[in-house]
Amino acid sequence: MLSRIPLATRVRSAPARRSIWNATKSAVFPAFSQATPRTASSATLTKPKPPVFAELPKPVPFTFVEDTPIVSVDEKKVAIGWDTQTWSRFHHVWLRDHCRCPKCFHPVTKQRLLNTFEIPLDITPIHVESKPEGMLVSWPSTTGHQSLYPWTWLQENSYDPPLRQQAAYDNKVLWGSKIQKAPPTVTYEQVMQDDELGLFRWLSNVDKFGFSFVTGVPTTLEDTEKLSERIGFIRETQYGKFWDFTSDLSRGDTAYTTMALGAHTDNTYFTDPCGLQLFHLLEHSGGSGGATLLVDGFYVASILKELHPEAYDILSRVPVSGHAGGEATNFYRPAAPSGYPVLNHDRTSDELYQVRWNNDDRSAMKRIDPALVEDWYNAIRLWHKGITSPDAEYWVQLTPGTAVVINNHRVLHGRSAFDGKRRMCGAYIGIDEYQSKLSVLTEKFCINENQERSVWSPLL
Numbered sequence: 491m492l493s494r495i496p497l498a499t500r501v502r503s504a505p506a507r508r509s510i511w512n513a514t515k516s517a518v519f520p521a522f523s524q525a526t527p528r529t530a531s532s533a534t535l536t537k538p539k540p541p542v543f544a545e546l547p548k549p550v551p552f553t554f555v556e557d558t559p560i561v562s563v564d565e566k567k568v569a570i571g572w573d574t575q576t577w578s579r580f581h582h583v584w585l586r587d588h589c590r591c592p593k594c595f596h597p598v599t600k601q602r603l604l605n606t607f608e609i610p611l612d613i614t615p616i617h618v619e620s621k622p623e624g625m626l627v628s629w630p631s632t633t634g635h636q637s638l639y640p641w642t643w644l645q646e647n648s649y650d651p652p653l654r655q656q657a658a659y660d661n662k663v664l665w666g667s668k669i670q671k672a673p674p675t676v677t678y679e680q681v682m683q684d685d686e687l688g689l690f691r692w693l694s695n696v697d698k699f700g701f702s703f704v705t706g707v708p709t710t711l712e713d714t715e716k717l718s719e720r721i722g723f724i725r726e727t728q729y730g731k732f733w734d735f736t737s738d739l740s741r742g743d744t745a746y747t748t749m750a751l752g753a754h755t756d757n758t759y760f761t762d763p764c765g766l767q768l769f770h771l772l773e774h775s776g777g778s779g780g781a782t783l784l785v786d787g788f789y790v791a792s793i794l795k796e797l798h799p800e801a802y803d804i805l806s807r808v809p810v811s812g813h814a815g816g817e818a819t820n821f822y823r824p825a826a827p828s829g830y831p832v833l834n835h836d837r838t839s840d841e842l843y844q845v846r847w848n849n850d851d852r853s854a855m856k857r858i859d860p861a862l863v864e865d866w867y868n869a870i871r872l873w874h875k876g877i878t879s880p881d882a883e884y885w886v887q888l889t890p891g892t893a894v895v896i897n898n899h900r901v902l903h904g905r906s907a908f909d910g911k912r913r914m915c916g917a918y919i920g921i922d923e924y925q926s927k928l929s930v931l932t933e934k935f936c937i938n939e940n941q942e943r944s945v946w947s948p949l950l
């Protein structure tokens with residue numbers, strides 16, 4: 491049974507971590523109430539400046555346990571005293587299930603080998619010993635099975651209470667329009683280098699800010715495709731694999747027109763919306779407009795939660811369905827018939843991990859609780875005010891040679907109307923491919939520095 495934390499507390503407020511780009515609450519109040527639609531002419535158009543890196547994650551420090559901790563055993567659990575104040579308790583059955591000796595856990599494939607269902611639920615160790623390298627547990631068995639758990643691993647995986655489980659949210663820098671002063675940027679040259687450090691910086695920017703520019707990209711389809719593939723394989727959709735489009739309404743979607751598009755996330759009609767989206771403007775001639783709009787959905791959510799917790803709660807609970815139905819040959823809708831809420835949270839930490847919002851693609855709200863109709867319309871109005879507030883909108887005029895990658899689960903995008911010939915190319919990359927690459931690079935640069943992945947990796 492999961493403990494239910496009140497929805498109103500769901501976005502962790504982390505005021506200390508907010509960057510200088512964040513406006514104060516008093517600055518946001520009027521912005522939320524006076525928001526007006528933006529046009530390219532009123533937008534602040536800036537060119538990305540030299541590379542701006544997110545600070546790379548610090549290597550995970552190995553905790554030297556100076557004195558070997560005290561261990562004590564009762565009927566159901568082992569208690570480990572890290573110091574006089576801090577204790578972790580582990581159930582015997584949990585410890586036996588998490589044995590990572592080569593018989594119980596495959597050292598290469600990193601898969602469980604032991605039969606969990608043969609462990610007696612009342613299993614009790616016959617001996618527990620505190621050793622400098624970890625806790626040695628001897629289990630009742632005819633073959634004398636022993637498990638050794640490193641102290642750092644026990645701290646990282648402590649669940650009673652959780653000790654070192656770093657919240658993913660803690661790495662994020664929430665931003666508003668002032669990010670235009672120094673947007674996260676890397677160069678193409680850095681990203682394409684074999685040592686992958688530039689690639690790690692790029693993805694660390696995305697992890698922290700939800701987007702990053704890449705400057706100096708050759709203005710060809712082939713080079714932009716290669717850039718996308720540095721992250722992972724491209725996710726093919728009904729719009730193709732690596733796409734290249736002009737405003738010719740060749741597809742049944744407003745993206746293929748010259749119309750302005752308000753801030754939205756893509757693929758709200760998919761069960762699993764694409765994770766990253768890369769855009770590269772290859773050409774814009776004989777016209778003007780077409781500025782790109784980026785809005786940090788996590789930032790707007792954090793403000794909404796502070797100012798209107800009841801609206802935040804509704805957006806976190808009421809599922810919304812979407813559809814892509816503009817082409818006769820396909821019809822997309824999410825697998826869950828009622829769809830998914832606008833704000834989606836991790837079940838135990840209650841961290842916000844995904845924003846899904848595209849009012850244009852929203853389907854009929856036929857499953858909404860009748861008691862919530864008015865509250866829900868009020869909540870989406872407040873959300874709309876937030877994402878269209880000048881404090882939240884970051885407008886940038888992309889130029890050929892600068893690509894931008896955004897996390898479609900966090901950052902909303904849009905554009906102003908334009909005329910002339912505008913050619914844009916880009917790709918989608920699944921959230922899992924992106925996270926896999928980021929994990930591998932985090933491991934490479936911060937965890938084990940080119941050594942083989944250990945069975946005690948904090949990521950397993």
Ligand SMILES: [Zn+2]
Nearest residue numbers: 589591593594
């Ligand atoms: Zn074992």
